Every structure is written in C-alpha cells, then in structure tokens.
Amino acid sequence: MFRQALPQAVSSVDMKEDWIQQKLDEAATRGLTRQASVQAQTGGIIKENRKRILNFSGNDYLNLAHHPHLIERARTALEEYGTGATASRLVSGTLPLHEELETRLAACKNQPAALLYGSGYLTSLGTIPHLVDRHDLIFADRLIHACMLDGARLSGAKLIRFKHNDPTDLQHRLEQHPANGRRRLILTESLFSMDGDLAPLPEIAFLAANHNAMLMVDEAHAMGIFGPTGSGRIHEHNLQSATTLTMGTLSKALAGYGGYICGTALLRQHLIQTSRSFIYTTAPPPAQLGTALGALEILENEPDLGTRLLEKAAHFRKALQSHGLNTLQSASQIIPIVIGDNHQAMHIAASLKEQDILVGAIRPPTVPEGTARLRISLTLAHTDDDIDRATRAIIRAIPS
Numbered sequence: 001m002f003r004q005a006l007p008q009a010v011s012s013v014d015m016k017e018d019w020i021q022q023k024l025d026e027a028a029t030r031g032l033t034r035q036a037s038v039q040a041q042t043g044g045i046i047k048e049n050r051k052r053i054l055n056f057s058g059n060d061y062l063n064l065a066h067h068p069h070l071i072e073r074a075r076t077a078l079e080e081y082g083t084g085a086t087a088s089r090l091v092s093g094t095l096p097l098h099e100e101l102e103t104r105l106a107a108c109k110n111q112p113a114a115l116l117y118g119s120g121y122l123t124s125l126g127t128i129p130h131l132v133d134r135h136d137l138i139f140a141d142r143l144i145h146a147c148m149l150d151g152a153r154l155s156g157a158k159l160i161r162f163k164h165n166d167p168t169d170l171q172h173r174l175e176q177h178p179a180n181g182r183r184r185l186i187l188t189e190s191l192f193s194m195d196g197d198l199a200p201l202p203e204i205a206f207l208a209a210n211h212n213a214m215l216m217v218d219e220a221h222a223m224g225i226f227g228p229t230g231s232g233r234i235h236e237h238n239l240q241s242a243t244t245l246t247m248g249t250l251s252k253a254l255a256g257y258g259g260y261i262c263g264t265a266l267l268r269q270h271l272i273q274t275s276r277s278f279i280y281t282t283a284p285p286p287a288q289l290g291t292a293l294g295a296l297e298i299l300e301n302e303p304d305l306g307t308r309l310l311e312k313a314a315h316f317r318k319a320l321q322s323h324g325l326n327t328l329q330s331a332s333q334i335i336p337i338v339i340g341d342n343h344q345a346m347h348i349a350a351s352l353k354e355q356d357i358l359v360g361a362i363r364p365p366t367v368p369e370g371t372a373r374l375r376i377s378l379t380l381a382h383t384d385d386d387i388d389r390a391t392r393a394i395i396r397a398i399p400s
C-alpha cells in the first residue's frame, strides 16, 4: 500500500515546499537574504596570491587562531586523548583536560568555579531555564544576544525588556514587577556584540543586589580584551560576588570553540545535576580543550594584548568619527557604522569587498529595524597602515 502511494507523495513535495520559496523571496525583496560564503582563511589578515585581504568580519580579536602555541596545545591534546570525548560528561566523557580547563578558567576570571559547555549558545540555553521558570521574571537588556533571548524563552519566565544600557529604566521595571515570592533574573552583555558598547555593570550589579535579583552577564566579546590578563569586565570591576552567573565563549578572542559559565561551586553543582545542554550531549573534544588552555596561557604571559587592541580601536574610531560617521557608543574593538537601509549596507560591504576589505553588513533581525550597519571587528593582526587603508576605503564607499 505504501509503495503504491509513493510516486504521488514525492510529487507533492514541490507543493509542500512552495511556502519556503515564498519566504526566501520575501526576505530577498527586503534585502535580508543571508549567505554562508566560503573564506579562504581565518583571521584578521587573509593572504591570497599576492593580495593582503583585510578581514574585519571575524572575531579573532587577539590574532590567536594561527598561533603556534595554540596549535601545539591542540595537537598534543589530540594525540594524547584522541579526536573526540566519545561520551557525555556524566557518563565517561570527562577527561582530565575538562577539569584542568574549568579550573584555569575559574582562576583566570577570579571566580570560585567554572563549567564547560559545547558552545556559548548551548551555555545560555542550558543555564537560564535552570535559574528561573514559568513562575518567575526575567529583566533583559533590549539588545541582548539571540542565545540569551532563546534561553529566556525556553525558561517560560515572563520576559521584561529594559532600555539598552539604561539602569534607570531597569530600576523602574524592577520596582514595577516586585518579587512577591518569584525569582527575578537580570540579563545583560558585558560588551555588546553589535554596538561595541559597554554595559554599566557596577550600576546594574548594584540594582540586582538592592532588589534581591540574580544577575547573569555574557562576557563573550569582553573576554581576552578587558580586565586583568584579559579576564573580562566582571573581574575588572570586582563584581564576581555580585554576579550570579558569568557566561562566555571560547570561540572569539580565545580562537577556539566552546562555552562556559563561572559562578559559585553550588551553582556549578546545580547545573551539573539539571542543565540539559550539559547533560544530554557529548563532552567537548580534546583538541578544543587544548586550544583554550593554550589561549589562556598566552593571556597570562602577555597581559597587555587587550589594552593594545583597545588603543588601536580608539585610533580607528576617531578616524571614522572625524569624517562624520556614526559609530554609536562603541568603546571597544567592535566598531559599528550605522547605515540604516539594508540594501545600502549590503551594497557598501560589497564594494569594500572588491577592494579586499571584508566587513560584515549586519541587518535585522540581528539588529533593530532601520539600523543596518557595517560591523568592524578589529584584531591585533591589523596594522596602523591597514587601519588607514580601511578608513579611506570606507569613507569613499559611504555616500555623504
């Protein structure tokens, strides 16, 4: 019976997928088509034939992705432990390297404990729903990253958004929504990924303490750049005990892959018992652990890498601003240039690409409607000459 029905079922696939084509067409009309284009190399500088391509679209901030020490650490881990962890952490996948990396991460960030996850995205999905549930409240900065938003949605807690980087608005909302027996959780990023600006962490931590709310901070882009030995902004402001949970990724300045949280030993124990994206997945593989350990060693041995990058970024920003470009409140290695229109942002990025300058054109829903932008992500691979060349090209490409 099933065999006879098959030809008809196959021919109806076309019809079933009509809606997909329609959605793709709609996105194209709005200038929102996304592409996973292949790059020849990773890192801030891509050498292709005789060309020196300036890549401002990656997150290899400290130029570590090809660092011999990280590669050596990854190779040693791979040779000693093999290609995969081959089991989940709670079965037989926990290797000495997982524990070593967790201890080193916690020490770097001056926090009592750390726990690894498969990625930053999985970290968020596996933590927020274990801090709050559908009876509780989340107060989230309007611009938090999609992974925190998805973690918040998964928790089922009531989601209240506060104005970006605005502690007064947060205070107002905390007062409007008292605990009344519910748990309350504040979510923010330490350094915002699309605006390059810094959260007022001391003020937010003060509000969290005053209102008896938990605080979770995503340090994805601040790790490696801010704070003592690049340990992040929580450590820089000594807010470890005021922050319930710090999350981060090993995939940006640390040039590898994976996510982590830092917090108390009690919190770590709670997540080991409950966190679904920690429990029901294979443990991070050895090479990834070796890479991260290598990156942390570089941070310890060269503690001024982040400061050097921030100085370069200040010089770049000043040059762009002096030509009237809107770089929002950027105060970091991430420098947005707001264009507004989606098509125009794409057009400018394409014209820069023709000049061997890669800059991300970031459009909704990653950023709010009407704020399409170029996102410059500066790395230590970029020289002062590269910055001057990029500044000239960007100014030429943007119609005044």
Ligand SMILES: Cc1ncc(COP(=O)(O)O)c(C=O)c1O
Pocket (backbone or CB within 6 Å): 119, 120, 121, 122, 145, 147, 189, 193, 218, 220, 221, 249, 250, 251, 257, 258, 259
């Ligand atoms: C702010 C922020 N948090 C979390 C993530 C997710 O990290 P991962 O790439 O490790 O999943 C990203 C980007 O990827 C990010 O920009």
